[in-house]
Amino acid sequence: MNSGFSALRWLAALGLMVALGLSAAGLMTMRSELGALSNTKRTGAIWIANQLEFELFRFTQTVALFMAQDPRVDAEDVVFRFDILWSRHSVAEMADNGKPVAGDWPEAVVLADLGEQLREDDPLVLGLESGDVETARVLLTHFEAFAAPLHDYTLVVKDVQAQEDMDARQEIWRLSKLTVAFSAALGIGSVLLAILFFVDSRVQRQISKENMVLLKRSEAAYTARIEFLSTVSHELRTPLTSIKGVLGFLKAGVLGDLDSKAHRMIQIAHSNAVRLEKLIDDILDSVKAERGEWTFDFEQLDLVKVAEGVVTANASVRIDRTIRFRNAASGPVMVFADRGRIEQVLSNLISNAVKFSESDTEVVVTVRSEGEHAVASVKDSGAGIPEAFRGRIFEKFAQADSSDKRRAGGTGLGLNIAKRIVESHNGKIYFESEPGKGSIFTFELPLLKDAVREKQDHVLV
Amino acid sequence: MMQTVTRTLFAAAMLAPWPALAAPMLTVTTTDASGLQTVLEFSSEDLLSMQPIEVQTDNDFVEGETVFTGPLLRDLFGEISLEPDDEIVVTALNDYSTVIPASEALEYDVIVAVLMDGEEMSVRDKGPFWVIYPMSDHPELQDPGYNDRLIWQLSDVELTKD
Numbered sequence: 372m373n374s375g376f377s378a379l380r381w382l383a384a385l386g387l388m389v390a391l392g393l394s395a396a397g398l399m400t401m402r403s404e405l406g407a408l409s410n411t412k413r414t415g416a417i418w419i420a421n422q423l424e425f426e427l428f429r430f431t432q433t434v435a436l437f438m439a440q441d442p443r444v445d446a447e448d449v450v451f452r453f454d455i456l457w458s459r460h461s462v463a464e465m466a467d468n469g470k471p472v473a474g475d476w477p478e479a480v481v482l483a484d485l486g487e488q489l490r491e492d493d494p495l496v497l498g499l500e501s502g503d504v505e506t507a508r509v510l511l512t513h514f515e516a517f518a519a520p521l522h523d524y525t526l527v528v529k530d531v532q533a534q535e536d537m538d539a540r541q542e543i544w545r546l547s548k549l550t551v552a553f554s555a556a557l558g559i560g561s562v563l564l565a566i567l568f569f570v571d572s573r574v575q576r577q578i579s580k581e582n583m584v585l586l587k588r589s590e591a592a593y594t595a596r597i598e599f600l601s602t603v604s605h606e607l608r609t610p611l612t613s614i615k616g617v618l619g620f621l622k623a624g625v626l627g628d629l630d631s632k633a634h635r636m637i638q639i640a641h642s643n644a645v646r647l648e649k650l651i652d653d654i655l656d657s658v659k660a661e662r663g664e665w666t667f668d669f670e671q672l673d674l675v676k677v678a679e680g681v682v683t684a685n686a687s688v689r690i691d692r693t694i695r696f697r698n699a700a701s702g703p704v705m706v707f708a709d710r711g712r713i714e715q716v717l718s719n720l721i722s723n724a725v726k727f728s729e730s731d732t733e734v735v736v737t738v739r740s741e742g743e744h745a746v747a748s749v750k751d752s753g754a755g756i757p758e759a760f761r762g763r764i765f766e767k768f769a770q771a772d773s774s775d776k777r778r779a780g781g782t783g784l785g786l787n788i789a790k791r792i793v794e795s796h797n798g799k800i801y802f803e804s805e806p807g808k809g810s811i812f813t814f815e816l817p818l819l820k821d822a823v824r825e826k827q828d829h830v831l832v
Numbered sequence: 833m834m835q836t837v838t839r840t841l842f843a844a845a846m847l848a849p850w851p852a853l854a855a856p857m858l859t860v861t862t863t864d865a866s867g868l869q870t871v872l873e874f875s876s877e878d879l880l881s882m883q884p885i886e887v888q889t890d891n892d893f894v895e896g897e898t899v900f901t902g903p904l905l906r907d908l909f910g911e912i913s914l915e916p917d918d919e920i921v922v923t924a925l926n927d928y929s930t931v932i933p934a935s936e937a938l939e940y941d942v943i944v945a946v947l948m949d950g951e952e953m954s955v956r957d958k959g960p961f962w963v964i965y966p967m968s969d970h971p972e973l974q975d976p977g978y979n980d981r982l983i984w985q986l987s988d989v990e991l992t993k994d
Contacts, residue, residue: 426926454955455926458985461956 380567387560394553401546404539416472416532419463420525426452426459427485427521431514437499438507446499449507453496457489478527481520488513601658608651615644653784657767660791667795671819672710673703674745678738681717685725693732694721699739705819706745712792713816716800717747719785720812724751728809740818744798748813755806764802765790789814856960858944860908863992872910876960879903879946887943889968892979893958900945900964906937909991914938922963923988925955932963932981934991940973941966944986958984 430452436444464482466472471482492513495506618641620626622634629637659665675698682696706713717736724734728751735750756764768783793800793814804810858879860872874882882903890897906914918934936942945964946952953959962984967973 422926429926451925451955455985457956458958 380564380571383560383564383567387557387564390553390556390560394550394557397546397550397553401543401550404543404546416466416528417525419459419466419472420528423456423459423463424518424521424525426456427514427517430456431511431518434507434511434514438504438511440502440504446501446503449499449510450496453489453493460485460489473524473527473531476524476527476531478520478524481517481524485517485521488517597658597661600654604651604654604658608648608655611644611648611651615641615648618644653788656788657784660788665791665795667709667712669707669709672706672708672713674706674713674747674816675700675704675738677710677713678717678736678747681714681721682736685718685721694725694734694736697735697737699737704738704740704745706796706816707819708796708816709792712795716789716792716814717749719789720749720814723785723812724749724753724810727751728753741815743818743820744815745818746813746815748811750809750811752809755808756802756804756810757806761802761804765800856955858961858986859988861988861990862909862912863990864912865993870910870912872908874908876946876952879944879961882907884946885941885943887941887945887964887966889964889966891964891967891982892976893982893984894948897968899947899949900943900962901947901950902943902945902961902964904937905932905942905944905963905989906934908944908989912991912993914991915993918991918993921988921990921992922983922986923990924983925985925987928983930980930983936965936981940970942981944989955985961986 430449433444433448433452437446437449460482464471464486467474471479473479492510495510499506499510618637621629621637622641679696679698682694686694721734721736728734732752736747737750738745738747740746765786767787790800793816796816798814798816800812800814802810802812855875858874860874862870862872864870879902884901884903887900888897889900905920914934914937916933916935916938920932920934920937921929922932923929932942943964945962946960948957948959948962953962963982963986965973965978965981967978
């Protein structure tokens, strides 16, 4: 339905453009037709024909006055009027792009005849002397004969011009009707487009309403899942604490001596209870983070010492792996951070490294300062991280091998929690890994510089 | 300079209904604000001695680019300076008359052509004088409306100051 609307909208817009273009073309054509009509006003064919007829009349009138020996007229006046008549005849012969107007009409032959007469009588006119009444009479006879045919020609020119004007007016009328039609089409197209936009906006509003409902539902489902996770974890943790306590007592021999086999079983049970407690703590921690309930207790810390402490505490985790601390810094590497949380990050990274490396290998924890960053890294010599898993390694519940046969346990929350902690400290966490050779997980925190440190000291004092 | 300057009353200009023809003359009549009229008559030689310029242009009455020579219209009025709002009335031998706005004479090099392609123009060929606008140099002057201003067989130029 939506694509149908879209197509209709484009169609209506296209129609509008076409109508607009055609209207503009119509108006342009009309403008040129109107221009042509207005040009016929003075320099047009009728004006030229009238001028010729008028100047013939003035020439014959002057010749008549000359014959009557009127004192106001002499031979030069006759020549002058003859010249004017000549010039009007030239213009009439060239009127229509070098041809006479209505040149195809029989009446137009008068122009050729008049031209011939002008050339023939030119010597007579130029040679006219004062009192030469006979020559004047000849001239009058010659040119008076053109009055009637020239008038007929003028009428023909008027007819032709009137027809041309009529055609032009009809063309203008036709174009104006077309322009009105296109303008109406423009109006209808605009209304149609407006309706389409209105309907489309209603459809879009409906869709966004439905999306809102879906979003609310999904938010509710998410919250319910978090609540469930939290409740279940709490409910699991309470009995687990007492199970772990009892197992601890058994293991320590508080409840009597056990034979070595039973003691070994109790040891296994206790260490699994500890592991389970750690998993549940991770889940609860993650839920807290999700709800924004994490709190931080920031203080000035020497990352070297913190790392050293964590390494020492984890040294006894697996006796068949060596966890070594390498101090690559020349002095203390100060950061402003939550001690417990940074220890948690380091523990998670070390525990991962131990979990995914082979027996009799080494896990190396290094701390150094680099520019404006405190950098800590944990290197193992394990199998490396599979290429396919790298993109989602920091996601919640991410496990490279989530099958039942997986070798290493865990919820897949450790790295996600580490990432959240580091980012809460304005730091970043990343890894490098080479299959078969091992991985290095590194996190960076802003280095507390002397000036800042002094300021912080001051504040703390 | 062969200029005949006569100062007469306005009525004096109405004399001689048939023009004198010995040599083509251009009559320039100027009336100042006090009503004093100055009539100047220019022959072809007079006009050509007034720092004539050449205008090469096309128009509806000639075939292709043609060189016209003559003085600037705005220079014909001697000491009287043209104002843009003035109107110049130009009249042809056949008594046809039209108005040229002074603003056009001031803005463009409008000339009173005496020579066409170096030759004097006869009455039979739109002479003796022809008002020419530099149409080829200014596209806006190619509008057909300006054809009316190209008055040929020019005989009189008249400027009246209010």
